[in-house]
Amino acid sequence: MAKARVFNMVKRFSGYPTEEDFQLVEQELKPLQDGEVLGKTLYLSVDPYMRIFVVDLPLGSPMIGEAVARIVESKNPAFKKGDIVYGAIGWKTAFVSDGKDLTKATHLPAGVPESLALGTLGMPGRTAYFGLLDICKPLKSGDVVLVNGAAGAVGNVVGQIAKIKGCVAIGYAGSDEKVEYLKSIGFDHAFNYKKVDLHESLSKAAPDGINAFYDNVGGDFADTVILYHMKQFGRVASCGSISQYNLKPGTGDKDLSVPKGARLQGVIVKQQLKIEGFIIYRFTDRYDEANSALAQWVKEGKLKWREHVTDGFENMPKAFIAMLKGANIGKAIVKNTE
Structure with a gap:
């Protein structure tokens, strides 16, 4: 049975978040049902909006956030094994989804990293x-x-x-x-x-x-x-x-x-x-317009990008706190090295 590591939010933030506000746990994922996919996260995003959008998040819930993932198993005809997707997956190393919250990263130009779907092309x-x-x-x-x-x-x-x-x-x-x-x-x-x-x-x-x-x-x-x-x-x-x-x-x-x-x-x-x-x-209904324009500017060299990459899923809280304190230049992301 597939397993995932997950960061749950266990304390309300008071001022800047601290590492003690999160708990890393391991979970067994349920077997796939028809219409579902199993994904492995490749890159995870840390963004300022997370700081205020968790006000009503129940304690013990997975921390919110977007991620880029690879489909490793699929019982959903809309996705096949190997597809690169992105969506509001949360702080998880793997997940099971019905696919409604996932989008294929088909707008990424050839040669750019998949992580760009969380930043300049995200x-x-x-x-x-x-x-x-x-x-x-x-x-x-x-x-x-x-x-x-x-x-x-x-x-x-x-x-x-x-x-x-x-x-x-x-x-x-x-x-x-x-x-x-x-x-x-x-x-x-x-x-x-x-x-x-x-x-x-x-x-x-x-x-x-x-x-x-x-x-x-x-x-x-x-x-x-x-x-x-x-x-x-x-x-x-x-x-x-x-x-x-x-x-x-x-x-x-x-x-x-x-x-x-x-x-x-x-x-x-x-x-x-x-x-x-x-x-x-x-x-939301105009995302394709923006994706197309941004991707074209990247291909033409008119739009440059830079990423601040932290290796290791276990460093999600550190990366989040560092981003809020202005440590990053460009997009702050975490690479899942598992």
Whole structure:
């Protein structure tokens, strides 16, 4: 009988997650029934959204997350042995599925690693695509696009798509190494936010203001940009607020005792800004569009990718915590070496 190793979430996060919040267990998998497949995970994703989407996950449940897997046995006519698939598999080394939560990775160009279905050609890439081209529309050649968290899985793709569309790309990241990476993939301006004054650096890089702001961070960074640097009719895609994700319980966005940044309503009205939050699942029926465009740009060499790979399934918690603390450049993934 097939077995799997699984990381269950056994404690609620308080601030940053810890390794003690997870428990590694071994499980026997049930025999395949008609319509089911047995898969072995090859690569597993760690992403910021996991930090907040587990609020209602019952303790003792497998940790959530996407993975790329190989079908090793199939009783489902839609899949055959050897197929590469991806989906919301969770932190598992193997699994049994009816296939409804799995998608064949047929959009991957020849020669790229299967893990790219978790990054540039996966959920983060699609998030960048729709967030910039739909939420921040209309996007015109010459527009100035700003993205924070720019060296992460989503942010680096945002900047590269901006360049593909003829825009000026400005990125902020948290280390000099990340800044050099952003410059190497075509960003016009890149800054280490820990070393520069945001207001001063943006005033020099974009003296006429920002047309489109792709916000992954929130907090004081977003306040400063919206208050002082958006052009009239500017667009803000609110994709994430990672500056808030790891606050202690009771210190989140809805706790009115926490001091807030400057009030933004006045400038939003005066500048006639569009600020829109979004979650990628809004665009599920258009995934093929994004997959096709992203894959074509990769094949043409217009869209470059980088992965931060951690070997060993047993290191899932370490990789997750490190990603939340900004250790990765590009997409953070874990390779199952079993």
